Amino acid sequence: MATEPVLRVHNLSVNFRTPRGPLQALRDVDLTIPDRRVSGVVGESGCGKSTLISAIIRLMSDNADIVGGSVHFQGRDLLKLTRKQMRAILGDRISMVFQDPMTSLSPVLTIGRHMTDIQYRDRIGVGEKRKRAVDMLASVGIPDPESRLGQYPHHFSGGMRQRITIAMALLASPNLLIADEPTTALDATLEVQIIHLLKELQERIGCAILFVSHHLNVIAELCDDVTVMYAGVVVEKGTVRDIFHRPAHPYTRALLKCDPAVIQEKTELLPTIPGEIPDLVDLPQGCIFASRCPEAGDICLEGPPPLVEIAPGHVAACVRLTEGGTA
Amino acid sequence: MGLYFLKRLGLSVVIVVVAVTMLYGMIHLVPGDPASIMLGPRATPEMKETLRVRMGLDRPFVIQVVSFLGNVAMGDLGTDVFSNRPVARIVLEQVPHTLVLVLISMGWAAMMGIPLGAFSAIFRNTILDKITGVFSIAVIAVPSFVVALYSLLFFAVYLQWFPAIGAGEPGDLVSRLTHLVLPSLAVGLSWVGYIARLVRASMLEVMGENHIRTARAFGLPESVIIYRYALKLAILPTITLIGVSIGRMLSTAVFAEIVFARPGIGKLIYDSVITRNYNVVMGSVLVSTALFVFSTMISDWITALLDPRIRENL
Amino acid sequence: MSSGNRQTGKWASVVYSLRLLVRDPMGLAGLILVTLMVGTAVFAPYLAPRDPFALDVMNRLAPPSQDHLMGTDQMGRDTFSRVVMGARIALKVALTAISLTLLGGLVLGLAAGYGPKWLDNFLLLVFDTLRSFPTIMFALAVVAVVGPSLNTVILVIVVTTVPVYGRIIRTQTQAIRYNEFIQAERAMGAGIFRILGVHIMPNIIGPLLIVASMDIPVVVTIEAGLSFLGLGVRPPTPSWGSILNDGYSFIRNTPWIVIAGGVPLILTTLGFTFLGESLRDIFDPKLRKDI
Numbered sequence: 065m066a067t068e069p070v071l072r073v074h075n076l077s078v079n080f081r082t083p084r085g086p087l088q089a090l091r092d093v094d095l096t097i098p099d100r101r102v103s104g105v106v107g108e109s110g111c112g113k114s115t116l117i118s119a120i121i122r123l124m125s126d127n128a129d130i131v132g133g134s135v136h137f138q139g140r141d142l143l144k145l146t147r148k149q150m151r152a153i154l155g156d157r158i159s160m161v162f163q164d165p166m167t168s169l170s171p172v173l174t175i176g177r178h179m180t181d182i183q184y185r186d187r188i189g190v191g192e193k194r195k196r197a198v199d200m201l202a203s204v205g206i207p208d209p210e211s212r213l214g215q216y217p218h219h220f221s222g223g224m225r226q227r228i229t230i231a232m233a234l235l236a237s238p239n240l241l242i243a244d245e246p247t248t249a250l251d252a253t254l255e256v257q258i259i260h261l262l263k264e265l266q267e268r269i270g271c272a273i274l275f276v277s278h279h280l281n282v283i284a285e286l287c288d289d290v291t292v293m294y295a296g297v298v299v300e301k302g303t304v305r306d307i308f309h310r311p312a313h314p315y316t317r318a319l320l321k322c323d324p325a326v327i328q329e330k331t332e333l334l335p336t337i338p339g340e341i342p343d344l345v346d347l348p349q350g351c352i353f354a355s356r357c358p359e360a361g362d363i364c365l366e367g368p369p370p371l372v373e374i375a376p377g378h379v380a381a382c383v384r385l386t387e388g389g390t391a
Numbered sequence: 392m393g394l395y396f397l398k399r400l401g402l403s404v405v406i407v408v409v410a411v412t413m414l415y416g417m418i419h420l421v422p423g424d425p426a427s428i429m430l431g432p433r434a435t436p437e438m439k440e441t442l443r444v445r446m447g448l449d450r451p452f453v454i455q456v457v458s459f460l461g462n463v464a465m466g467d468l469g470t471d472v473f474s475n476r477p478v479a480r481i482v483l484e485q486v487p488h489t490l491v492l493v494l495i496s497m498g499w500a501a502m503m504g505i506p507l508g509a510f511s512a513i514f515r516n517t518i519l520d521k522i523t524g525v526f527s528i529a530v531i532a533v534p535s536f537v538v539a540l541y542s543l544l545f546f547a548v549y550l551q552w553f554p555a556i557g558a559g560e561p562g563d564l565v566s567r568l569t570h571l572v573l574p575s576l577a578v579g580l581s582w583v584g585y586i587a588r589l590v591r592a593s594m595l596e597v598m599g600e601n602h603i604r605t606a607r608a609f610g611l612p613e614s615v616i617i618y619r620y621a622l623k624l625a626i627l628p629t630i631t632l633i634g635v636s637i638g639r640m641l642s643t644a645v646f647a648e649i650v651f652a653r654p655g656i657g658k659l660i661y662d663s664v665i666t667r668n669y670n671v672v673m674g675s676v677l678v679s680t681a682l683f684v685f686s687t688m689i690s691d692w693i694t695a696l697l698d699p700r701i702r703e704n705l
Numbered sequence: 706m707s708s709g710n711r712q713t714g715k716w717a718s719v720v721y722s723l724r725l726l727v728r729d730p731m732g733l734a735g736l737i738l739v740t741l742m743v744g745t746a747v748f749a750p751y752l753a754p755r756d757p758f759a760l761d762v763m764n765r766l767a768p769p770s771q772d773h774l775m776g777t778d779q780m781g782r783d784t785f786s787r788v789v790m791g792a793r794i795a796l797k798v799a800l801t802a803i804s805l806t807l808l809g810g811l812v813l814g815l816a817a818g819y820g821p822k823w824l825d826n827f828l829l830l831v832f833d834t835l836r837s838f839p840t841i842m843f844a845l846a847v848v849a850v851v852g853p854s855l856n857t858v859i860l861v862i863v864v865t866t867v868p869v870y871g872r873i874i875r876t877q878t879q880a881i882r883y884n885e886f887i888q889a890e891r892a893m894g895a896g897i898f899r900i901l902g903v904h905i906m907p908n909i910i911g912p913l914l915i916v917a918s919m920d921i922p923v924v925v926t927i928e929a930g931l932s933f934l935g936l937g938v939r940p941p942t943p944s945w946g947s948i949l950n951d952g953y954s955f956i957r958n959t960p961w962i963v964i965a966g967g968v969p970l971i972l973t974t975l976g977f978t979f980l981g982e983s984l985r986d987i988f989d990p991k992l993r994k995d996i
Contacts, residue, residue: 121608123604123607123608150610151610151611151612152610153610154607154608154609154610155608155609155610155611156610159608159609160605160608160609162601162604162605162608164601167600167601167602168601168602168604168605169602169605170602170606170620170623170624171602171624171698171699171700172623172624172697172698172699172700173619173620173623181606181609181611181615181619182609182611184611184612184615216699216700218699218700229605232609
């Protein structure tokens with residue numbers, strides 16, 4: 065743990081311009097990803113997970129503005145880089161695996177074309193590039209990779225396609241792999257296979273992974289550290305053990321309570337936390353979770369609670385913790 | 392895949408057959424039979440009867456249509472009763488003139504329209520995009536024969552930069568080409584607008600797709616993303632449009648050929664309508680309809696060939 | 706009471722749409738041009754300074770002057786007055802042809818979409834065939850048979866554009882036909898006319914009107930084009946197309962006739978197109994014109 069973290073997000077805030085005014089999608093988000101570890105970010109749909117990723121790789125929609133903070137990757141602030149410098153890092157030091165394997169590859173280009181295109185930086189022949197592609201496809205478990213290079217994405221099943229996108233992402237041996245709900249579109253058995261594949265490849269290549277999901281079981285299976293997000297803020301951070309065995313924030317506890325013990329099929333929402341995410345254009349005064357929190361009291365409405373350290377490396381944002389109360 | 396091509400071919404043939412039947416029915420069932428109209432009011436009944444027999448109008452309608460279709464299939468479009476020459480030859484002599492005009496018009500319209508649409512999409516919501524948008528709508532709206540007349544007036548009569556009428560000296564390429572400039576301007580102009588709008592719309596659609604984000608996330612150069620990943624997909628509907636538009640340009644070409652007194656199939660139809668030369672009208676409308684139907688078919692074929700998803704599902 | 710409220714709501718939304726239209730520069734330009742054109746057509750007899758049919762052999766092909774704003778043609782008729790009256794012909798043809806096309810498209814489209822399968826297939830084949838004629842060439846063939854006249858122009862326009870409308874209506878009808886509430890109505894014994902009139906028509910009329918408004922410039926162009934070829938309205942009826950035809954013969958010496966006939970045509974088609982585009986963006990951004 066002595067090594068420098070590969071990614072350090074500090075006080076990151078992102079607004080979306082909307083007709084009603086700025087929507088504060090991320091507010092002072094802090095996130096640290098240690099080298100060679102798997103860090104998970106978990107939260108309901110709309111909690112800002114995807115915005116966080118888009119901000120890190122600087123591929124945000126036109127109406128999004130980064131209004132504050134920094135994203136340090138290997139010592140450089142990504143937010144201060146030019147587009148060109150950023151492009152040099154993407155696909156080389158940082159790679160992405162996206163959620164929907166059905167649409168994340170171009171339907172009119174072959175797998176081989178995709179995989180040679182992304183090696184455009186390397187001054188080697190096409191034959192060499194194809195050989196590397198074949199090797200990588202083989203290591204993600206694509207049978208007979210040589211002959212499949214000439215095929216198009218629609219020839220592959222969803223699980224196979226996600227293996228291909230993982231192969232593409234790891235081809236350049238990145239330092240950081242960002243996976244945005246890579247298993248959400250897959251069924252349960254495939255999900256397990258992909259998780260094991262990621263784990264195995266991560267150990268072999270020695271990269272760090274930022275794994276985003278709303279699926280607690282997947283997070284528990286794969287990750288070393290977990291960050292829990294709610295409505296654009298970090299509410300709790302810690303090791304997998306901390307989060308799953310000693311959850312400190314009421315939201316984390318609510319998430320854990322309503323998560324079924326078995327891995328189940330794709331669910332968009334965790335349906336059993338009553339209430340809705342507050343309006344991020346017109347933010348409530350106090351704790352963002354207060355409106356849905358079973359333990360909320362008057363004190364929770366006074367102001368947003370800071371993150372407090374409960375144990376080394378385990379922090380949560382709840383006033384009850386400073387009161388020395390419930391946790 | 393072969394099956395799809397055959398099916399598409401079959402459909403085209405059926406449409407042409409139905410079209411021929413409709414045309415034939417229209418010309419021959421409407422009150423006032425062609426023979427009398429052609430010969431004018433002073434013709435004697437005997438003259439009319441002779442012409443009716445010569446044109447095959449004395450037989451039952453169904454027989455007429457079937458035998459006409461049979462003849463068409465053999466490449467026989469009948470005889471021009473004025474010059475006694477085969478209609479097929481008369482029409483085919485004019486086809487190359489029109490095809491050259493249409494292809495050149497399409498060529499320059501596509502060469503202007505595709506980059507214009509792509510740039511609009513890349514720089515969307517900028518001044519450039521807005522100007523291109525209004526320009527596209529404007530050139531679509533302005534009637535092509537007004538463009539033909541005004542360009543004739545301005546470039547040929549007033550400035551005298553380009554020749555006003557005819558198709559140029561046979562064998563003299565420069566003369567041929569200078570005679571093509573103004574007509575192809577008139578025929579192609581509105582298609583610059585159509586193509587630019589379509590390319591812009593499909594580019595925007597494609598640029599919003601997930602695989603473009605993937606390509607960006609791999610740090611691919613923007614030029615590769617635009618040309619290989621976006622334009623290649625966005626161009627598919629454009630190819631279909633170009634196929635259809637070649638047929639539609641045949642219509643526009645009629646005006647250009649008449650305004651600039653160019654030989655061509657449109658001028659032929661017009662002259663035949665004026666002289667009530669039914670067989671030639673019939674034959675040339677038929678040939679242009681077939682050109683239209685088959686150009687649409689070929690563009691569908693090409694679209695299918697370029698898109699692997701369609702290519703294999705059919 | 707409730708119907709009164711609904712009425713106000715409707716008016717409010719009309720006012721709101723108008724405001725959006727006027728705020729869009731293109732919509733405003735379109736609105737102004739269309740108002741000018743329609744105004745000219747309606748008040749043509751009052752606006753025309755001279756009798757558009759009056760011959761004046763002494764003043765043939767006269768250049769523009771105070772007496773004749775746009776000069777005179779080869780028969781000495783005042784071009785400006787003919788241009789003003791031409792607006793009437795253009796509007797008359799456009800409105801008649803579009804209405805008939807809508808009517809024909811509705812009948813055929815509903816029949817194809819709601820009728821038996823064989824009828825659907827037959828009508829689709831007819832639609833496809835009619836669309837596969839190059840418009841102007843088909844028009845020339847029709848003119849060759851029935852002779853040139855205003856009615857021929859309208860007939861040609863209706864026959865060549867009906868398939869477009871028929872197809873839209875057919876597709877929409879089929880989409881609604883299998884809707885659950887229609888199925889329920891049928892199960893409860895609702896008649897075919899009730900279903901068509903109460904449920905299907907209101908759902909398809911909106912997009913249809915937008916497409917129709919965008920077809921007005923196309924129709925105006927076809928009329929002018931055929932009249933330009935001498936195959937549209939019969940002389941001496943003043944149409945912008947026939948003015949262009951008159952001017953074309955003398956283009957080298959008296960260019961003002963061609964200019965006078967073309968400018969109102971361009972302004973009209975631009976105006977209706979701008980207005981249609983803007984209206985479509987306001988009411989139905991997703992509807993794309995079938996090109």
